[in-house]
Amino acid sequence: MARIVMKFGGTSMAGIERIRHVSGLVKREAERGNQLAVVVSAMAGETDRLVQLCREAASLYDPREYDVVVASGEQVTSGLLAITLQGMGLNARSYMGWQLPIRASGHASALIDHIDAEVLEKVFEQGGIAVIPGFQGITPEGDLATLGRGGSDTSAVALAAAVKADRCDIYTDVDGVYTTDPRIVPRARKLDMVTYEEMLELASVGAKVLQTRSVGLAMRYKMPLQVLSSFEDRPGTMIVGDEAIEDSKMERNVITGIAHDKNEAMITLTGLPDRPGTVAAVFEPLAAANVNVDMIVQSVPRRGEESVLTFTVPTAALAHSVAELHKVREAIGFADILTETNVVKVSAVGVGMRSNAGIAARMFKTLADRGINVLAITTSEIKVSVLIPEEYTELAVRVLHTAYELDAEDAE
Ligand code: ADP
Ligand code: ASP
Ligand code: MG
Secondary structure: OOEEEEEEOOOOOOOHHHHHHHHHHHHHHHHOOOEEEEEEOOOOOHHHHHHHHHHHHOOOOOHHHHHHHHOHHHHHHHHHHHHHHHHOOOOEEEOOHHHOOEEEEOOOOOEEEEEOOHHHHHHHHOOOEEEEEOOEEEOOOOOEEEOOOOOHHHHHHHHHHHOOOOEEEEEEOOOOOEOOOOOOOOOOOEOOEEEHHHHHHHHHOOOOOOOHHHHHHHHHOOOOEEEEEOOOOOOOEEEEOHHHHHHHOOOOOOOOEEEEEOOEEEEEEEEEOOOOOHHHHHHHHHHHOOOOOOOEEEOOOOOOOOEEEEEEEEHHHHHHHHHHHHHHHHHHOOOEEEEEOOEEEEEEEOHHHHHOOOHHHHHHHHHHHOOOOOOEEEEEOOEEEEEEEHHHHHHHHHHHHHHOOOOOOOOO
C-alpha cells in the first residue's frame, strides 16, 4: 500500500465526461489498495475567464476579492469529482482549503505556511478519498487566498509533504516533461527522469508544465514527483534527486531542455550619468515596488560619457515600473525611457553545463546563423538565457533544440 497525492490539471477536468475519466483513474489507484488525496484544478479556461471578469469589474481590483472570485473554479471541480467518485461507489468527499486547513499568507500569489494533516489522516484511517481544490488556502484572517497561476501543482506537492505521501503524481495533458514544449517542437523528446534542480530551472524560465514553486517544495522535501498523462496510459517523467540519475547510469545530454518565456518586457534607459550609485538609484525604487528585475545589460561608456542600461521586468509590471522610473528621472538624470514588449526569453538548461565549455557560444552561433539578434544575455551555473525579438520564438526554440542534439531520433 502506498500513500499517493494525485493532481489533475484543467484539461483533465474540463467537463463531466473528462471528470468521469479522471474518476476511473482514481478508482484504479484505490483498487490497488492505495491511500489517496486528489487535488484538482478548475476546468480549462475557467480561471482565465474569472480573472478577466475581475479586470472588467475594475482595472485596479482588490486582491482579496480577486481571490474570492478565482478560487471558485476549483470549488466546482472538486465537488463534481467527489460526486462522480461517489457514483462509482467510492467513499469520497471534498474538503475545501479552509476545512483542512491549508494556511497561507498574502493574496493572488499567496505562500503556503502550513497544512494540518489531522483531517486527512482521519480520512485515510477510515478508508476514504479526499478531494481537495488546488490553488487555494486560507489566510490568518480567515480569508480565501490563491497561490498564483498554475498553483494547483504547489497545492499537490505541499499536501504530499504534509501527509508524508510516498509520491505525488501530476496528471496533465502531455505524457511527461519533454526536452521542450512538445506543442511547439514536435521533435521534442520525452525525458524518463529529470533532476529537481533542472526542473526548477526549466520551470522558472517558462516550461509551464509544473509551477516553479511546486518543484522547489518537492526538492526540499525530497518528494518523488511524477508528471504523466490523464489521457494515455503510459509511464511519465520522474523528477528525482541527482543521485538517482547517477545511479541509473543513463547517458546524459549536456543540455536537458529548452524553454521560452514571453512574459518579459524590456526597458532601456538612455543617457545615464557615469558615476557610482546610478544603477542602484534605478533598481532601488523598482525593488521597493516589488518588481522582479531579470536580465540586465549595461553599456560601459568611455570615461566621462553617458551609458545605456537595458533590463527586463515581467510584462504585467511594465506600466508600474515605468511610472516608478519617471518619479526618479530628474534625481538620477537620465535622458529617455524606452520600452519593448515584443521580446521573448529563450533558455537552455542542463546540469552538464558545469563540466562542458562552449554551451553559450553554440547558442549565439546558432542564433546568428539564422539572423536572430540577441538583445540581452544572462547565465547561471546550469542555464544560458537570451532575449530575442518575439517573432523568432518558434524558430529559435527549434534550431536550438536541434543544435543541442535534443531532437527525437525517430522524428522525420
Ligand atoms: P495543467 O492544466 O495540467 O496544469 P498546464 O497547461 O499548466 O497543464 O501544463 C501543461 C502544458 O505545459 C503542456 O500542454 C505543454 O504545452 C506545456 N509545456 C511547456 N514546456 C513543456 C515541457 N518541457 N514538457 C512538457 N510540457 C511542456
Ligand atoms: N486554475 C489555476 C490556474 O489556471 C490553478 C491551476 O490550474 O494550477 O492558474
Ligand atoms: Mg498547470
